[in-house]
Amino acid sequence: MIDTLAGRAAALRALHRPGDPLVLPNAWDAGSARRVAAAGFPAVATSSSAVAESLGHADGEATPPGEMFAAVARVARAVAVPVTADLERGYGLRPAELVERLLDAGAVGLNLEDSDPRTGGLVDAGEQADLLAAVRAAADVIGVPVVLNARIDVFLRPAEDLAGPLDEAARRAARYLAAGADCVYPILLADPAALSSLVEAVPGPLNALARPGAPAVSELAALGVARVSYGGGVYDAARAHTARLLDVVRAGGDPFVGDHPAASG
Template sequence: MTTSTSENTGGTTSTTAQGKASALRALHTPGRPLVLPNVWDAASARAVEAAGFPVIATGSAAIAPVLGYDDGEETPVEEMLAAVARISRSVGLPVTADMERGYGLEPAELVERLVAAGASGCNLEDSDPRTEVMVDAEEQAAFLGAVRAAATGAGVDLVINARVDTYLHGTGSAEERLAEAVRRGRRYLEAGADCVYPILAAEAGAVRALVEEMGGPINILFRPGTPSLGELADLGVARVSFGHGLHEAVRAYAARMLSAIREGGSPYSPELFAP
């Protein structure tokens, strides 16, 4: 397997790295969404690759507990990037990394370390992970623009997924949150983001409005109550993430297996697959 780590030769990175980023960006097609079952380690990444998915996406809320930390940038950045690097080395697919709000790294260092970890893309969110307070939209746009400029200046390609947290930490009515998500998302696209991720947006009408008004690809989090994958495609969604949902389901299943063992039963009973 060829490496996707940056190899600067004459001002350009390796064709493998650039090709992976280009392939990742090209898969953001409205109506034919890129489906991302988010992973938490090399084993889960290899399982996603073996299942035939074209891209690997990490989830900070899934990786953090695996490493012994809470989500919300509680994981030391060195450990999070090491986890991303292990995942990248284990597969031959493009990897997009959930980097919360950048773990306090300056844009140039963030880009450098993401590329060194083998990432072709990243998620960056617009609320403070520790205080859960929304960041000023212009401040976030400037940050995203600086990340894009740093990547361009380094001669690397990086697919930026700009998470918008108005449905998570915003205030106001549903209509006001929608309007603010559109306002922020448009600004982030102007600043250099490739895709906008209004996390927790789930109602079909709101998703359709986001798609129609944003002016760029939309990422929706798939969770209970979200329209089906087919419906999301019909609504024009370009990317679907699963966040830490799969990891939570695996942990719940493991807990049921352990309870069965403790009670003297079989951990392989078909009944344990039931929710």
């Protein structure tokens, strides 16, 4: 089992190629994960917000850890490709337990963010680097080189000038990579010039978020991005489509004709 997980982790890491990014339309359950894999994507990522919403919880570590890891396990069982899990800031678990539960669920990668889920404020960069280093050490002890994606949250707050947050993101990125992260994720950064600058400044792969207003995947690739996540976007689009179908049903229409594709089952 350890050898299998180690092989999947190595395969996932190898997919992070600047200029030829790993594209991850994030899943939230076994069914959506199967769809992602069947569409030809070489890995599956979960979205913490989508998983939380689908389980009846709010985002921001409101999901009990047992429920989150059970959801990740259902995703991993459903597909043959590597799975990486969005684990927010780790649910207060000790690094060794966090890695153990991740691997028990069958996933070989994880996101960890540097916001405090209680306050929403940024965690001290040194404290976050220590957490990342401890997670890396725990994975090394087990013998599975999990793929650690360090989310950087400085762009979650509006700023009149990108220069300050950009410098802080570069500082945090270098520190997190030195601590053992494989990739850094400056979530919400969408300005092409800023992304290009950060790609050049960061000594490792960079993850960008695909969302309305952000550069297209082809543009992100041209900027040197190595990983593109959709976060909760696919789930939100599916939920919005469901709401439109329900409006048709409520109005007495047939949701399976015209612009409303037929459903099976």
